[in-house]
Amino acid sequence: MGNYFCHLDNSDAEGFSISNGGTSVFIAVMCLAGHEIATNDWQKDLLTWISTHDLHVIGNGNTGFDISELGWQAERFDEQKRFMLQLTERARLKTNWEKLPYEPPMDRAVYALDKFDALVHTFELEHCQNTELQWMIEPKRPLIRCPMHDIFFHSQGCVICNDEIAG
Secondary structure, eight states: OEEEEBOTTOTTOOOEEEEHHHHHHHHHHHHHHHTTTOOSHHHHHHHHHHHTOOHHHHOTTOOOOBGGGSOOOGGGHHHHHHHHHHHHHHHHTTTTGGGSSSOOOHHHHHHHHHHHHHHHHHOOGGGOOOOOOOOSSOOOSSOOBOTTTOOBOBTTBOHHHHHHHHO
16 A cells, blocks of 8 residues: 655646655655755645644544645745755755664665655646645644654644554
8 A cells, every 4th residue: 555646736837656665755855855945834734734744643544645745835835845856856865864763775765756846846836726735634723843853743643653663
C-alpha cells in the first residue's frame, strides 16, 4: 500500500504513487527544508499541514494529497508557488538532513521531490480555488517546534520523532 500525490483537476499534471516508507522520507525532508525559510502564517501552516500527513497518526496509505488542497490564495499565488518550489529545491539539496535519525534512500527522496516539483510547476493561477488549508487534525496554537528537529509540531507531535518511535 502506498500514497498518491496529484492534481486531479489538471489533466496536464502527472500524479505519482510512493511507498509508505518513501512517503515518510518525503514528508520529513520537506518539513526540514522549510522551517528556516517559513516567515509568514501560510508558510508555517503549510509546513505544519504537510507534517500532519504522518503515517504513524493517519495510517499507511492515507497520507497522499492533491496539491490543490494546499490553501492557495490568488492574491498571493506567485509568492506561494515560489515558496513551494524553493521548498522542493532545498529538500533536494539535503537541507537539514543531518537532523534525521537515518540516512534517507536518495532514490526515493529524489523521485518524490522531482515528481512533486513537477506537480507544482503545472499548478497555475487558474487552478487556485482560494480555499483555506483543510486540516485532518487541527494543530495546537501557537505553533511550536520540535526541540530536537526544529520542525513544526502537528497535533500529535513531531513527524520525525514519530518515525523514530515507530521505527
